[in-house]
Amino acid sequence: MKIGIIGAGFIARAVTAVAMKSGHQVMVSNSRGPETLFSLTGSTGCKAGTPAEAAAFGDLVVVAIPLKAYQAIPEAELVGKIVLDANNYYPDRDGHISELDRNELTSSELLARHLPKSNIVKAFNAIAAGDIEKDGRPAGAPDRRALPIASDDAAAKRIVSVFFEELGFDIVDAGPLKEGYRFQPDTPAYCVPLDGFALRAALNAVSRESA
Numbered sequence: 043m044k045i046g047i048i049g050a051g052f053i054a055r056a057v058t059a060v061a062m063k064s065g066h067q068v069m070v071s072n073s074r075g076p077e078t079l080f081s082l083t084g085s086t087g088c089k090a091g092t093p094a095e096a097a098a099f100g101d102l103v104v105v106a107i108p109l110k111a112y113q114a115i116p117e118a119e120l121v122g123k124i125v126l127d128a129n130n131y132y133p134d135r136d137g138h139i140s141e142l143d144r145n146e147l148t149s150s151e152l153l154a155r156h157l158p159k160s161n162i163v164k165a166f167n168a169i170a171a172g173d174i175e176k177d178g179r180p181a182g183a184p185d186r187r188a189l190p191i192a193s194d195d196a197a198a199k200r201i202v203s204v205f206f207e208e209l210g211f212d213i214v215d216a217g218p219l220k221e222g223y224r225f226q227p228d229t230p231a232y233c234v235p236l237d238g239f240a241l242r243a244a245l246n247a248v249s250r251e252s253a
């Protein structure tokens with residue numbers, strides 16, 4: 043598959059490494075322009091482009107930028123596409139977003155509102171960037187890690203689950219995007235290596251009020 047990535051930081055670089063190792067083509071992007079990514083393209087063999095070019099390139103498009111920049115994500119090129127939303131909300135970094143502070147929306151619902159014609163899958167949120175390359179294991183390995191996803195689109199979840207299987211992770215479906223709070227920062231599932239059984243329990247332990 044072709045994987046477009048909006049972002050070129052820690053998460054983007056880790057996803058680039060594992061996706062290319064699994065045989066996918068990758069295009070990364072940032073706000074400063076593809077010419078600023080020559081060291082990444084040179085060391086990995088991935089492509090670089092603008093965010094719009096990466097969005098147009100990808101069969102799957104990963105968004106991995108500071109959440110505060112979500113409105114800069116191109117809309118037209120993402121119509122009908124599966125968008126994996128790795129973003130998390132950190133008010134100290136992103137500034138306060140009142141709907142998130144009031145628990146009226148999850149951060150991925152905010153992105154879904156910006157991209158109403160895309161299929162958003164909340165993914166890569168609850169694993170530290172450094173673990174993406176380190177923790178993948180073959181199917182059936184006793185220490186295989188599970189990662190949570192959430193989406194309103196069942197077909198998109200199936201495709202993303204296959205992608206994660208290839209990268210060496212089991213998937214636990216946390217439900218629709220509105221349930222994404224269950225693996226946001228400061229929850230028991232956040233960036234803790236867990237198998238599927240333990241991850242399911244960690245997701246179920248969180249309520250909207252406690253998240």
Ligand SMILES: NC(=O)c1ccc[n+]([C@@H]2O[C@H](COP(=O)([O-])OP(=O)(O)OC[C@H]3O[C@@H](n4cnc5c(N)ncnc54)[C@H](OP(=O)(O)O)[C@@H]3O)[C@@H](O)[C@H]2O)c1
Nearest residue numbers: 049050051052053072073106107111114129130167170171
């Ligand atoms: N790091 C982790 O372990 C981790 C784990 C789970 C989830 N997350 C979440 O994933 C997201 C990315 O994290 P990260 O650690 O990869 O961040 P990072 O290392 O700070 O990288 C952010 C990237 O986004 C780019 N960017 C910023 N504004 C942009 C825009 N408007 N358009 C396109 N690209 C833009 C930046 O490049 P330019 O400044 O050059 O544009 C940079 O390449 C965050 O929301 C974070 O909370 C991170």
